[in-house]
Amino acid sequence: MDLTLSPEYTAFRDHVAKLLEENAHLAPGPEDKGLKHPKRLAWQKFLIGEGLTARAIPTEYGGYGAEPDILKSRIIAEEFARSGVPRPLAGQGISMLVPTLLELGTPEQKEKYIRPTLYGEMIWCQGYSEPGAGSDLASLQTKAVEDGDEYVINGQKIWTSTARQADMIFCLVRTDPEAKKHHGITYILFPMNTPGIEVRPLVDMTGSANFNEVFFTDVRVPKSGVVFEPNKGWQVANATLTHERGMLGDPNATKARFVELVELMKRETVNGERLIDNPLLRDRLMALQAEVYAMQANGLRTMTSRLKKESAGLAGLVVKLQGCELNHQIAGLAIDALGELGVLYGDGEHLRSDGSWQWRYMYDLGLIIGGGTAQIQKNIIAERGLDMPREPKLAVRA
Amino acid sequence: MEFGLSEDQTLLQETVRRFVAEQAPLDLIRKIAEGNADAKQTITTGMDELGLNGVVIPEELGGAGLGMLDAVLVQECLGYGIVPSGFLANVVASSTLSRVDTGLVQDIAAGEARFGIALNDLVSRRDGAGLSAESGELSGTSMMALSAEDATHLLVCDGEGKLHVCAPQDHQILLTIDRTRVFAELKLSKAKSHVSVTDGKGALARACLLLAADSLGVSQAMLDKAVEYAKERKQFGRVIGSFQAVKHLCAEMAAKIEPCRAFIWHAAHALDMDEDEASVMAFLAKAHMSDVATFVARTSTEVHGGMGFTDLVGLHYWFKRVGVNRQLLGSPAQLRQMAAVAQGLVAA
Numbered sequence A: 001m002d003l004t005l006s007p008e009y010t011a012f013r014d015h016v017a018k019l020l021e022e023n024a025h026l027a028p029g030p031e032d033k034g035l036k037h038p039k040r041l042a043w044q045k046f047l048i049g050e051g052l053t054a055r056a057i058p059t060e061y062g063g064y065g066a067e068p069d070i071l072k073s074r075i076i077a078e079e080f081a082r083s084g085v086p087r088p089l090a091g092q093g094i095s096m097l098v099p100t101l102l103e104l105g106t107p108e109q110k111e112k113y114i115r116p117t118l119y120g121e122m123i124w125c126q127g128y129s130e131p132g133a134g135s136d137l138a139s140l141q142t143k144a145v146e147d148g149d150e151y152v153i154n155g156q157k158i159w160t161s162t163a164r165q166a167d168m169i170f171c172l173v174r175t176d177p178e179a180k181k182h183h184g185i186t187y188i189l190f191p192m193n194t195p196g197i198e199v200r201p202l203v204d205m206t207g208s209a210n211f212n213e214v215f216f217t218d219v220r221v222p223k224s225g226v227v228f229e230p231n232k233g234w235q236v237a238n239a240t241l242t243h244e245r246g247m248l249g250d251p252n253a254t255k256a257r258f259v260e261l262v263e264l265m266k267r268e269t270v271n272g273e274r275l276i277d278n279p280l281l282r283d284r285l286m287a288l289q290a291e292v293y294a295m296q297a298n299g300l301r302t303m304t305s306r307l308k309k310e311s312a313g314l315a316g317l318v319v320k321l322q323g324c325e326l327n328h329q330i331a332g333l334a335i336d337a338l339g340e341l342g343v344l345y346g347d348g349e350h351l352r353s354d355g356s357w358q359w360r361y362m363y364d365l366g367l368i369i370g371g372g373t374a375q376i377q378k379n380i381i382a383e384r385g386l387d388m389p390r391e392p393k394l395a396v397r398a
Numbered sequence B: 001m002e003f004g005l006s007e008d009q010t011l012l013q014e015t016v017r018r019f020v021a022e023q024a025p026l027d028l029i030r031k032i033a034e035g036n037a038d039a040k041q042t043i044t045t046g047m048d049e050l051g052l053n054g055v056v057i058p059e060e061l062g063g064a065g066l067g068m069l070d071a072v073l074v075q076e077c078l079g080y081g082i083v084p085s086g087f088l089a090n091v092v093a094s095s096t097l098s099r100v101d102t103g104l105v106q107d108i109a110a111g112e113a114r115f116g117i118a119l120n121d122l123v124s125r126r127d128g129a130g131l132s133a134e135s136g137e138l139s140g141t142s143m144m145a146l147s148a149e150d151a152t153h154l155l156v157c158d159g160e161g162k163l164h165v166c167a168p169q170d171h172q173i174l175l176t177i178d179r180t181r182v183f184a185e186l187k188l189s190k191a192k193s194h195v196s197v198t199d200g201k202g203a204l205a206r207a208c209l210l211l212a213a214d215s216l217g218v219s220q221a222m223l224d225k226a227v228e229y230a231k232e233r234k235q236f237g238r239v240i241g242s243f244q245a246v247k248h249l250c251a252e253m254a255a256k257i258e259p260c261r262a263f264i265w266h267a268a269h270a271l272d273m274d275e276d277e278a279s280v281m282a283f284l285a286k287a288h289m290s291d292v293a294t295f296v297a298r299t300s301t302e303v304h305g306g307m308g309f310t311d312l313v314g315l316h317y318w319f320k321r322v323g324v325n326r327q328l329l330g331s332p333a334q335l336r337q338m339a340a341v342a343q344g345l346v347a348a
C-alpha cells in the first residue's frame, strides 16, 4: 500500500485543477441538452485532448494514449468532484462497447467505431433484454439467419435505453437455434437506421421515455458487424456486462452526489434550523459518507487488481449491488431532508435542485434492477464469490 | 376482550373495497393524473352516494355515527386503489368541529361543505411557510394543504397550534411526483377566522393516522401485485415466485405489513376512546407505516423487474403515493420526535 503522492503526482494534481478551473467556461451547462449538443462534444474533445478522459486508450483509436495509472485516474476523478465541472461523457458506447472492442474487436471495428464513440459523435444502445429474456438473458429469441454476406434479423428487444438517439446498436441475436442456449448467440453491431427497425418509446416512472421497445422485421445487416466470432456472443456479452457493472457502481459519481447532498444540507433549513444541524439527518449523512469512503477505497482496490490483470474477487463482485444501493440511499436522504419540498416534481418556485433528487431516487431504483437485478447480483456473489452451490436449474452465464 | 372488526365494520370495508374496484380502476386514476376533472368528479359523486363523508359524524347531524376505526378502514381501501378524494380532509374537519359547529358538520354530512385542511406547518415549516392569527384574521402561507383545490371551507392551523375555519382565498397548486392528488400552497391575507379551536395536535393525530391507513392500503396493493406478478412471470423456465429470493422478498413485505394493520386499528380505537396514548400511537403509526411502505414500494418494484420501473403496469402510481405520504404532515423522524414529546420523555 502506497498512496503518498510523489512530487510528480502533486504537480499532476495542480495541473489538472488548473486546467479544469481555467476551462470551466467551456463546459456545457444544464441547458445544453441533447446528447450531441455542440458544447458537450467540444467539452469532450477538450477533455480527451488533455488526457482527462479516454486517458489509457491508444491514440490510434482517438484516445490520449497514456500508460494506465491508478493514481492519476484517481486524481482526475477527485478534481472533477472537487471543481464541480461536468464530468466527461459516459454512456453505454463509451463505458461498455469501447472496452469490449479493445478486448475483442477486429482491427477494422476498432478503427471505425472507437474514435467517434469516444468523441460523442456516435451514440450506441444496448440490445440485450427481450420481453421473455431479462434475468435469463441467455434465453433470448431474436433470430439472425445467414444469407450470403448478411444476417437477416427478426425479433424484439425491450428496455433499450437511448434507442431513439442511437446511431448504432450492439445487439445479441440467436444464430444457432439448435445449440444449447448459451452457445447459439452472436454479438453484432449495426446501424439503427437500417431498414426494418422500429423504435417505440416506453415511458418510465420518472415520467420520461428513457427506454424503448425495438422491433426488427427482416433487418439485413453485414456479417462484418460480428464481434469476436459467430455463436460466441455470450463470452463477448459477459465482457460487456462486467464493464456495465463497473459503470453502474462508479464510486466517483457517487462521491459527486454525496458532495451535492452535503451542500444541500448546509444550505436548507426546516423550522429555522439548518438541516445539517439536525442530529438525526447528520447521523444518516455521516453513515452514508462512511459507505462512500468504503466504495471509493474498494474502487481503488479493484482498479489495482485490474491493472495487475488479477481477479478482484469479492471486492469486484459486490460493486454493482453496493454502489447502486448507496446511490439510492443518498437520494433517499436528500428527499427526507427536504421533507415536503422533497416530493415536489415538475416546476414551481419551491422546487429544489430541479427535482433531480426525486429523479435520482427513482432512476437509481431502476438501476438496482437494470444490468442484472440485486437478486441476481446476490446469486453471483454467493455462487462465484463464496463458492456456494448453484441454484437448482439456474442456467448461470457461461 | 376481543381484538378485531365487527360484522358491520367488515361489511363497510367490503362495500368500499367493491366501490374502489368497480368505480376507480387504474384507467380512471390515469385520467385523473392527467387532470381530467370529470374523472375526479365520478369518484366524488360515488363517495357521496355511499355517504362516506359522514362516517364519523353523529347520526343526529346526518352522519353514520361511526368512529375513527371505521374511518381508517375506509381510508385503507382508498389507499389500496390509490383513489384521490376529499375523505381525509372531511373526516379530520368533521371530527374536530363536531362539538363546536354542528351546522357546519351537518353540511359536511350532506355533501354541501367540502373541506381543505392545512396542518403541515404544525410539524414542518420551510420557505417562510406559516400562518398567524391576529384579531380573528389569518395571514401567511401554508404548504401541502390537502383537498384545498375545490374546498368550500378550510381548516387551517396557526403558528400557535390553534385551528381555524376560514373561507378559501388564493392558492397555488404544488406539483409533486404524485399527480393523482392535488396539493396546494395556501396564501391567506386577512382571512376571517369563523371558528377557532385549540386542538391542533388532536387534528394532526387524526390526519396522521388516516395517512398511515392510506399507506397501509397502498402497501397491501403493492404486495398483492408483486405476488400476482411473481406467480405469472417466468425466467429460467420457471415462475420467478419459485425462486426463494423472490418468495422471501414477498414474505418480508407481508411480515412488515401485517402487524401495521393491527397497530393502526388499535391506534384508531385509542382515538375513539380518547385514551391518553392516542396521539402518541397515531404519530408513531404514521412514522412506522411510512418506513414499512417505503420498503414495500421499493421491494414490490424490484419483484416486477424492469416492468415495475415502466408506466406499463402503473405500479409507479402506488410508489409515488407512498413517497408523498411519507413527507406529508411530518417525516418519520419528525413524528417520532413528536411522539417522544407527547409522552413527556423529552421537552419540546
Ligand SMILES: Cc1cc2nc3c(=O)[nH]c(=O)nc-3n(C[C@H](O)[C@H](O)[C@H](O)COP(=O)(O)OP(=O)(O)OC[C@H]3O[C@@H](n4cnc5c(N)ncnc54)[C@H](O)[C@@H]3O)c2cc1C
Residues within 6 Å of the ligand: A125, A126, A127, A128, A129, A130, A131, A133, A134, A135, A136, A158, A159, A160, A161, A162, A211, A366, A367, A369, A370, A371, A372, A373, A374, A375, A376, A379, A391, A394, B233, B234, B235, B236, B240, B243, B244, B245, B246, B302, B303, B304, B305, B306, B307, B309
Ligand atoms: C433503468 C433500466 C435501464 C435498462 N437499460 C437496458 C438497456 O439499455 N438494454 C437492455 O438490453 N436492457 C436494459 N434494461 C433491462 C434490464 O437488464 C432488465 O430489466 C433486468 O435484467 C431484469 O430483467 P427483467 O426486467 O425481465 O426482470 P425479471 O428477470 O423478470 O425479474 C423479475 C424479478 O425476478 C427476480 N429473479 C429472476 N430470476 C431470478 C433468479 N434466478 N433468482 C432470484 N431472483 C430472480 C429478479 O431479481 C426480479 O426481482 C434496463 C432496465 C432498467 C430498469
